[in-house]
Amino acid sequence: MSAAIHPTAIVEDGATLGEGVSVGPFCRVGADVTLGDGAVLESHVVVEGHTTIGARTRIHPFACLGGPPQDLKFDGSPTRLVVGADCTIREAVTMHRGTPQGGGETRVGDRCFILAYAHVAHDNHIGNNVVLTNTAMLGGHVTIGDFAIVGGGAGIHQFVRIGAYAFVGGLAAVEHDVIPYGMAIGNRADLAGLNLVGLKRRGFSREAIHTLRRAYRELFEGEGTLAARADAVEARHGESPQVREVLDFVRSAGKRSIMTPAARSAATAASGASD
Structure with missing residues (x-):
């Protein structure tokens, strides 16, 4: 034809x-x-x-x-x-x-x-x-991984990486890299947890989601540098392919720092990629 x-x-x-x-x-x-x-x-x-x-x-x-x-x-x-x-x-x-x-x-x-x-x-x-x-x-x-969603009116800064299955909320201004499975909300956007709705919609198991949630808390709420926390998370949860994907993303060298939750200080957020 x-x-x-x-x-x-x-x-x-x-x-x-x-x-x-x-x-x-x-x-x-x-x-x-x-x-x-x-x-x-x-x-x-x-x-x-x-x-x-x-x-x-x-x-x-x-x-x-x-x-x-x-x-x-x-x-x-x-x-x-x-x-x-x-x-x-x-x-x-x-x-x-x-x-x-x-x-x-x-x-x-x-x-x-x-x-x-x-x-x-x-x-x-x-x-x-x-x-x-x-x-x-x-x-x-900008690099965006598979199955990620970017909400209406969101602005993504040059050289930012958005990981697979991540969700960026509407009107968010994103200056830092968003981890795989993460959820970024706000102006300027902070990491607001995991994209749990997206994980469930894509058929991730309950066990996989629970492991990812534990790893997220340990990675972003623990003591010490980001690098040290990443090593600890790998030791505890390294068998999870989703956790491995997040750790590989955090450890890889990007031009922008890693986005962190709002509870962490601005200084820590700014230095996250080089910790």
Whole structure:
């Protein structure tokens, strides 16, 4: 089945369209774009630059994908945007290509749900099954793990990491890395516990959740440095894959410090990544 292109759409020479692609009224598809099998551009959609859209991804009106990064240092290099399969991208979403300094690629995984007016900046790496709610704003070089949810109007600082299954509340301003399974709420956002609702919805066992809760309390409410507490948590709960994921995240080197609960001092929160 060949692609269906509306008479008012513009598909530039060189674009690659898979089987069953639908390009609706007043869309524009650039010469370096690849649309996977069954991809749908509803109407008034712009896809430009070196951009690949995965199979069966549906893009709603006025979304603009593959534009140049909003970075004053950008020199026009042929960087990329890669969007996975089976995603839903709603009205007026913007996604920008990467920069040479950030690896040259912005990547969005499979089965992501990107709601209206959300912004995916240059060099973002977004996992699978991620939800970005209306007007969520991601700065450059942000990393988001699988199944994470970012609430409406939330702003994510550049270089922040958000772990898998984490939840960021609506209107949160996130300056620090959010651990996997964590829940970040507030302006400026603090760690507000674990994303228990998300864990239950995703079928984590009662035992796994209880172990993760004990590890969370010991990691963030105990005495000593974060590094020492992490070692103690590993000794007690290291057999849990979820706890291991949190510890690996905390120990890995990010450009932003680890977000901590509000009860801890601002000085401790600021030094969390280097403890």
